[in-house]
Amino acid sequence: MATQHSRAAARIMIAPSVVLLLAWMLIPLGMTLYFSFLRYNLLMPGNNPFVGFENYAYFVTDPAFQAAIVNTLLLVGGILLITVVGGIGLAVLLDQPMWGTGIVRIMVISPFFVMPTVSALVWKNMFMNPVNGLFAYIADVLGMQPFDFLTQAPLASIIGIVSWQWLPFATLILLTAMQSLDSEQLEAAEMDGASAWSRFYHIKLPHLSRAITVVILIQTIFLLSIFAEILVTTNGGPGTASTNLTYLVYAESLLRFDVGTGSAGGVIAIILANIVAIFLMRMIGKNLDA
Amino acid sequence: MGRITLDQVQKKFGDVEVIPPLDLTIEDGEFVVFVGPSGCGKSTLLRLIAGLEDVSGGEIRIDGKPATDLPPAKRGLAMVFQSYALYPHMTVRKNITFPLKMAGMSEEEKKRRVDHAAEVLNLTDYLDRRPGQLSGGQRQRVAIGRAIVREPAAFLFDEPLSNLDAALRVGMRLEISELHERLATTMIYVTHDQVEAMTMADKIVVLRKGHIEQVGSPLELYRTPRNLFVAGFIGSPTMNLIDGDEAGNHEAQTIGIRPEHISVGDGPWQGTVGVSEHLGSDTFFHVHDTGLAETITVRAPGEVEHRAGDTIRLAPQMDKLHRFGSDGLRIA
Incomplete structure (x- = not known):
């Protein structure tokens, strides 16, 4: 009886926060869905009639849409590849005993504490700027033509900037996972005649599989909605070369003041995110089972 | 063959001398137990022989050949660790096959050796399981299996029974002794438990603070302890x-x-x-x-x-x- 009582009491006590959180999520979602079916443009005030899937059709047939989808997937894929591979590499290096480990670790992790707009502006103005940037200076010293990163390779540049921000996160998670590896396992492998590469491939990498999965899942959630870095560097351009889905939704609703189409884009982004999530869980979710 | 000779072997960690220069000969086929209180350097000595630690001075010879500078895998020794150190993501079969795979052995030879080891150790029914699904005693046997497939010159055991409960410990003690009877390979066994030392050893090496206090058969140590430390340590x-x-x-x-x-x-x-x-x-x-x-x-x-x-x-x-x-x- 006691447990039944306490269970009921527990339910009643957590109910307010559950209701609050549910409302917090459901009201914006419901409003987005509602707006996505209305002709709702702030430049053309009117009675906002119900137009069915017109906004969706408009958003999907927009030539920028396809570019945005491709760019979104390239951004997520490229950054994941760089951060996971780089993170594993850095974790292996930082796991080695060396002088000044503490300071090096803090320095490796620090990019994660710089806010996205600031780091993107630093990269844009101090490194990638074709006139004043460090890379332009280096090219100049070497006698080469400075490369205008954000114009000539906008998407690759943004991938670079965002990878720089997320590499510390991947490194941190993978390093802690690496440190939890039983050293006797490595010694046993050494006795068994495994070379350094074999020890990495057969012992360390499988040990990291769960941490890698966590890194991929968490990063995907955040990378699908990259926005600040694009806004302060390329504004989605040139043309649509660096426009992703998030930026396209922003452009529709806040640059063209078309709330209806923007909402439709938002709903499509949610659906896309879920498709990606399903694929991810199918591919790597089994790593999370103990 | 597995005759191991230590000649003036010494180990320092920084300025701390863990093992002062020490001589010891382990004959082929002998079951030698290193015993002593915790912190006496017995595990360090084993790791020096295994090659997991580098000696600070002196020479280790295995079958007369200098092994001091050889990497662990080249010494022809196999080790069973206290934590078993099984690879958790591999099945029992893959665990046992691992050293053979690293040696680049043929598929038939690998299968023959693994099946033989599994039979010897009663592991045939568990070959497709993972270490996480095994009991402590079974894990211990897998660790031993991984050691015997390599057909090493000598086995090194680092307190292999300390994670088992009392009843299982007595059983495994017997199994290891039987294994030694059957394989007749040199075994070096580290323990802090003098009962294990007395029951299993051909030769006991009593260590204290890195010094060898006495070397001898269990009954020699029992009958004629060389000094007060051995007298107090051996016997229960x-x-x-x-x-x-x-x-x-x-x-x-x-x-x-x-x-x-x-x-x-x-x-x-x-x-x-x-x-x-x-x-x-x-x-x-x-x-x-x-x-x-x-x-x-x-x-x-x-x-x-x-x-x-x-x-x-x-x-x-x-x-x-x-x-x-x-x-x-x-x-x-």
């Missing part, structure tokens, strides 16, 4: 060590007498029973107020009833008395 319950006048009567600084060499009955010593421990097969009495400074432990065979406070007389067997001088060494 521990030997009674008595200083003072009684020792002076025997022209020694300290005399030692094992609990099993004192009988309850008519004898020169008299005392009061304190705690008594009834094991069924034996009864241990802790006797005080004997006129000696120390509490005397006495072992009486079978079930003997004496209550706390009873006065009993004790008869030590004088020919089993050990005498030690002021330097702690045995007086012949």
